[in-house]
Amino acid sequence: MKKVTKIDSRAVNPIGENEAPKLRVAAYCRVSTDSDEQKESLETQIRHYESYIKANPAWKFAGVYSDEGVTGTKKEKRPELLRMIADCEDGRIDYIVTKSISRFARNTADCLELVRKLQKRGIFIYFEKENLDTGTMESEFMLSILSGLAAEESASISQNNKWSIQRRFQNGTYKITCPPYGYDSIDGILVINEREAKVVRFIFSEILSGKGTPQIAKELNRRGRKGKMGGQWTSTSIRGMVINEKYTGDAVFQKTYTDSNFNHRRNDGEKEKYLIRNHHEPIVSREDFEAAQAVIAQHRREKGIKPKQTKYLNRYPFSGKIICEHCGGTFKRRTHAYGRHKIAWCCGTHIKDIKKCPVKYIPESALECAFVTMMNKLIFANQAVLKPLLFSLRGVNADDGMERIGELEKSLEENRRQQEMLVSLLSKGYLEPAVYKKSNNELLREAERIQHQKDSISRLLNCDSQYLTEVSELLQYCTKAKMLREFDGALFSRFVERIHVYEREKIGFEMKCGVTLKERLCDWSER
Structure with missing residues (x-):
């Protein structure tokens, strides 16, 4: 049986192509992981929406916005969605088509906020799976319920994933897919990258000689050495490496966690941590690692900086205390x-x-x-x-x-x-x-x-x-x-x-x- 999609009458030009401008229609799609299968799925969605929009003579193709390998729980973590909203505000889009509410937003508040923001500009969204157009009278009420169910589904999936990861933490089978600088991950096993390991050893030796992290970063940049992602070295990146226990061959899991609002937080004792000794081959000895920690601690004491405190945190009363509810930035x-x-x-x-x-x-x-x-x-x-x-x-x-x-x-x-x-x-x-x-x-x-x-x-x-x-x-x-x-x-x-x-x-x-x-x-x- 052929599937017939009913399109709201606003989307069709009742006067004729020569008498009124076409409706500028864009599409939004997203996949939540960056696996090869999901990439193929995303490419298929992009091709589908491009042909789907261009096939309607009353529509003008305004582009496909796609986020790849990102979470759907928060809008600020999806750059293409934010770019689409910005283009709507700039008057480049009149109508949006997307696969489903769960692809658009798994956070009820974000979903309703974006829908209402676009409605004020006369821009409506069509959700294919739910056959829902935000321009109809009862849509927002159905949308609030369906997006709420999507949020519950997201929370359930998150809880299941957390449970699975914690079990792998406990039995030592968790595989590190994002290795620190100095290592490569081969089938989940950390293997020393000798070229990067030389830089790691140089950093620890410089620390033990009494040099500060800004000096070390400056020297590495002068030598043309690139960081993990090919960027410049900074004092912060050097300090993060010096306190990373993985360089001793040990591994501490669950240093961070995701709270009930899907915010990523550092684990300062709220959750249990898991230490595995001799998890992989070390780059530096435990003695040198502990000596480097003592040097870093001494530098902090000399500068009057307490642990978990940035240098300028208390410089002004408002410093570090003003949070943007739109994007989560400080x-x-x-x-x-x-x-x-x-x-x-x-x-x-x-x-x-x-x-x-x-x-x-x-x-x-x-x-x-x-x-x-x-x-x-x-x-x-x-x-x-x-x-x-x-x-x-x-x-x-x-x-x-x-x-x-x-x-x-x-x-x-x-x-x-x-x-x-x-x-x-x-x-x-x-x-x-x-x-x-x-x-x-x-x-x-x-x-x-x-x-x-x-x-x-x-x-x-x-x-x-x-x-x-x-x-x-x-x-x-x-x-x-x-x-x-x-x-x-x-x-x-x-x-x-x-x-x-x-x-x-x-x-x-x-x-x-x-x-x-x-x-x-x-x-x-x-x-």
């Missing part, structure tokens, strides 16, 4: 030679490539003003905000909390089943779109409320003693303090963990006591 301090805002903070990703992050700079004065406003609100309403939070922390019981979390998880599961039932009834024609819309809205609001309760209880159970202390100290300060008249950097560092930038005019102060307080920045463009 804001950096910039000094402007001209204009009203001499000092500003800008996303590091935006600085490197404006196409990957559109968030523009924020004046430092606007951030300072927002902090003063937020603290004055707490000072004014501390009894109404902080005191109830303190009482709730003191009343947390671990057994009761875990029981309550279990009940909330059951409620979420039941809510999800009801959402699936609504989708099924709607697709079979047993439910009117208006009834579906109302019922689904109620379920989504209920699910959001339940999830919020679950997250709050989990946060309290995991860090209740820490949060209790922080809330107590913040309440004590706000009870006695007078309204702030100017920014206090020490006060900011004392109570604020980090700043989240949601938009250029909207930020959130993540307090050390576990709550995030949102503030709108003043419109400095008109001042």
